[in-house]
Amino acid sequence: MKKFLVVGLGNIGAEYVNTRHNIGFKILDYLANQESVSFQTQKLGDVAELKIKGRTIVLLKPNTYMNLSGKAVKYWMEKENIEKENILVITDDLNLSFGSIRIKTKGSDGGHNGLKNIQLLLNTTEYPRFRFGISDAFKKGKQVDYVLGEWTVEEKLALEERLVLSSEIIKSFALAGLNTTMNLYNGK
Numbered sequence: 001m002k003k004f005l006v007v008g009l010g011n012i013g014a015e016y017v018n019t020r021h022n023i024g025f026k027i028l029d030y031l032a033n034q035e036s037v038s039f040q041t042q043k044l045g046d047v048a049e050l051k052i053k054g055r056t057i058v059l060l061k062p063n064t065y066m067n068l069s070g071k072a073v074k075y076w077m078e079k080e081n082i083e084k085e086n087i088l089v090i091t092d093d094l095n096l097s098f099g100s101i102r103i104k105t106k107g108s109d110g111g112h113n114g115l116k117n118i119q120l121l122l123n124t125t126e127y128p129r130f131r132f133g134i135s136d137a138f139k140k141g142k143q144v145d146y147v148l149g150e151w152t153v154e155e156k157l158a159l160e161e162r163l164v165l166s167s168e169i170i171k172s173f174a175l176a177g178l179n180t181t182m183n184l185y186n187g188k
Contacts, residue, residue, distance in 0.1 A: 002056070002086070003057075004058065004173065005076055005077055005086065006090065006173070007069070007087065008059070016148070024061070024089075027170075028061055034167055039059070043075065044062060044075050052174060058082070067117055073122065074122060077122075089114075089127065090129075091114055096131060096132075099159075101133070103128070104128070105178060109125075128173070168185075
C-alpha cells in the first residue's frame with residue numbers, strides 16, 4: 001500500500017484557529033470532516049489516517065508551532081517510512097492572491113518560517129508543497145498582524161469553495177501523482 005504524508009502548517013491554540021496563517025490546519029480539518037476521519041494527538045502533532053483506493057494518506061497538523069514544523073515532518077516521515085516525494089506540505093502564501101493555488105515539486109522557503117525549518121531539518125528544498133494564497137493586503141510593517149489576523153467576511157464566504165478544491169488536490173496528489181495534480185490545479 002502506497003503511503004503519503006500531507007502536512008498542514010499552522011499554530012496550535014484557540015487564538016489561531018481562524019487565522020490566515022492556519023490555512024494548512026483548516027484544509028486538513030475540512031478534508032478529515034468530509035472523509036469522516038478524526039485526528040488523534042500523538043507525538044509532535046495531531047494525526048489522522050485516510051485510506052482511498054489502496055492509498056494511505058497520513059494527515060499531520062504539527063503541534064510544534066509554525067517555526068518548528070520541520071521537527072514534526074521529519075519525525076512522521078521516518079516513523080511512517082515515507083519518502084520526500086510522497087509528502088505534501090500545505091502553507092499560506094502572501095505572494096499569491098486570496099485563494100490562488102500553487103503546487104510545486106520544490107522551491108525556496110519564500111520567507112515562510114515553517115518552510116524554512118522543514119528545509120533545514122530535511123536538508124533539502126526538494127519536497128512537494130501546496131501554497132494557498134492569502135494575498136498581501138496589509139500596510140507596511142503589518143505583515144505579522146495580517147497573517148495572524150482572521151479572515152474577512154468576504155474571504156470566509158469564498159473559503160468554502162476553496163476548501164473543497166483543496167481537498168480534491170490532496171486526493172489527486174495521492175491517486176494521480178504530483179505532475180498530474182500540478183497540471184490540473186495550478187492557477188485555479
